[in-house]
Amino acid sequence: MSNAIEVRGVTKRFGRQTAVDNVSLSVPAGCVFALLGENGAGKSTLIRMLLGLATPDAGELQVLGRSSTADGEMIRRQVGYVSERPTLYDWMTAAEIGWFTAGFYGDGFESNYRQLLASFQVPADRKIAHMSKGMRAKVVLSLALAHRPPLLVMDEPTSGLDTLVRREFLESMVDQAASGRTVLLSSHQIGEVERVADWVAIMHEGRLLELSRLDQMKATTRAWTVTMEGAASAPPPMGGAVLAHSRHGRQWQLLVRDADLDVDATTAQLMDRSGVVAVDSHTPSLEEIFVARIGPDGSPPPASEPEPMPTPWEDERLQQL
Template sequence: MSVIDIRGLTKTFGRTTALDQLDLSVAPGEVRGFLGPNGAGKSTTIRVLLGLLRADSGSVRLFGGDPWADAVPLHRRLAYVPGDVALWPGLTGGEIIDYLGRLRGTADRRRRDELIERFELDPHKKARTYSKGNRQKVALVAALASDAELYVLDEPTSGLDPLMEAVFTDEVRALRDQGRSVLLSSHILSEVEKLCDTVTIIRAGRVVEAGTLADLRHLTRTRVTAVVTGDPTAVLAQDGVHDPRTEDTAEGTRVTVDVDDAAMGAVLPALTGAGVVTLAATPPSLEDLFMRHYGDDLAALESEAAR
């Protein structure tokens, strides 16, 4: 049974459609990246999943239950870090961590102290004096110190410095090794690439891509850069070769092309035939995936700006 199973979720606010036929699933033990630009609907999806907002249509199951009707028993089994952490200004960080832990009832005191130390958080300070990053740490420690089956993390590192990000990465890896499920929403691609097995990419409330990282890489093109001594025309003419660029250098002609994975078998012999001197092939990063999906938005923006 899936930990999270969302199918055809639609949610509108007035005339705006925030979520449109969205699908999202997390299996037990899976770490799912949930990617999208600002305003894509990541936090709205999570709020529906937590029973804070009601779905307009579609089916939303959390541990097989209805998150709106059975919120309390379901929430016992998950821990949550909100995207924009708000705390009670008059309480200290330590008090808030304890309070949230007691609500759930599974907080481990030793683990709490260990996490406070790892994240270098001062638990004596009143919440009103914390910076954004420190507020985030409070929510992270409270969530990670609880013994949950599912961790829902909404852009959890957006206020953390790189050192603390590394600590966070470690902690999520530990959760993965223990077989916990994680839904990690982010717009930081490297973070998702480091931590997640599977990825769902959304834009304007719709899923534009979903699958394992390996699957998604399969769909993308590898960038091949080579210097050839002969005529590169045969290489450029292959099916599945995109965006060809050539440049004369001292050693010969530098050829840069993006190659569909399926066409690689035909491109390599063609390069050999043209007399290859140097060759570099770069695997697609999630960055490229992302740019492909949001690239048309960027292009539209740029052309608008040019006008």
Template sequence: MNHIIQTSDLTMRFRGCDALRGVTLNVDEGTVFALLGENGAGKTTLIRILTGFQMPTSGTCRVMNLDPAKDALEIRRRAGYVSDAPALYDWMGVGEIGWFAGTLYDKHFLPRYQESIRRYEIPEDRKIRHLSKGQRAKVALSLSLAHDPELLILDEPTSGLDPKVRRDFLESMIDRAASGRTVFLSSHQMAEVERVADVIAILHDGIVRVCEPLDTLKDSVIEVAVSLEDPLVVLPALPEPAEVLGEASYGRQRSMVIRHYDSGMHDLLASRVGVTGVSERTLSLEEIFIAFTGKSPPREAIDRAEAAVEIEGGVV
């Protein structure tokens, strides 16, 4: 499969801040690729580099086999882009801005834009300045999709949209990927991402912590709850390739989020002197994200673990 986006060891340094620290990513054609990260993780900086608005400090990247440093205008012509706060000409009407943008593309742009605006029920004669935040987002989405881009880059695109429109829009991203188009999505809405993404990358403190197909990622990370006779019981170190992403203790309960856990490790923990029960639970994408960004399992996770151990007959 061809890569529509390739980055290699990208770094971006600002005064007093390393926004990106060696980011390497490959985005395949015909996929919905989701980039997750906290505020300040470097997501928007990466998008600005991909679209040629920001030159990296070091490293290389190619978008649609073009160099953003040299071919920024061609990339912007062939790609669609929507930010969480789209910049639109407030003095224009909804119809006018479609006509204006249409002069930059082929004859199919304006009819597609007008159809999208009608579907969103936005009057063409209304001024941009009089639109709500959600309506502005719909206009921006319509403009970004009207030229049927081979790559659609979305930075928090559903901000301000009502739940129904948000759901319909995200489902349309699956259809785009099925037709061979590519969607590069940056979002904080974990439940939405989990429903539509093919591949997940988690960016934390300027570093890509993980980049895997969603199903592979969810299968490889699990929460393990261990019930102990005494809180001071020391658990054995897990063999490679296991990686403990987060750990928390509450009394005689210990919870660990572990990557690459297997049944042999279950037996290793269960056979430890002082261990009275071991249970496992699959995690949601949001819980996996929290684990990779360096936070301990929440108290609720321990409560669920205690309940699971009680059901299995363990001592709590």
């Protein structure tokens, strides 16, 4: 199976509001796939449809080769799920909630669960009610992994956790992908995502704005700062697609996508232009790319749109031509 998840032309509306707007993407098996977007971008709605908990108004979703619409219950049995606000029985101990959950799965669940608790240093005899938020999160992650699912779905799993617990969660994601499992991570913690993600998708107001391997996204994007003699009314012409631009006094800041961009040659060309006094550039962080695509005020900035990047199945097809 080359793709753990496939989403094609999916739309979901709630009354007059479109939560997911004609989204198509695929998640290659064995990777950490990050789904980024501000609150209300449609991430959680898309995840609910993937798990068969909501029905799309249009389009198709497949998880682990099964239809999310027709086989939702079977998908949920195969997937490990960690939500932002998991519900646990506070009166149970960590061991008891594992015993209880084991009844929904096959042999080996409880022993796997206890091994995971031990690896996370969670006391099996402590009641959930007496645990910190970070320890409760580790119990939830252990429950999600104990049946050894091929796909782990995490919806804002590190929200509100302290730094050390977040680090453990990130390390566990990398370990899961290294073992051949797929991790779908929905988050707004962009700095953390950048440390672990193989693929990144950016959503805004239900639409998919970006879909790319993270290393490719960063390798083909450049942040430029051009200082002018005076306050120029327009930014200097740039090769490639300008994703965003803004002016601060005499400086223009631009984010440009161009896979074939020669940085040295472009710098020299800009310095030769009348009125340009300094040019600086660097490889942008994922957060810089995210803000450029979404906009600092939550709306996409005016900019020339790049050519749409191929989805993973299109990328494979192009390589065969």
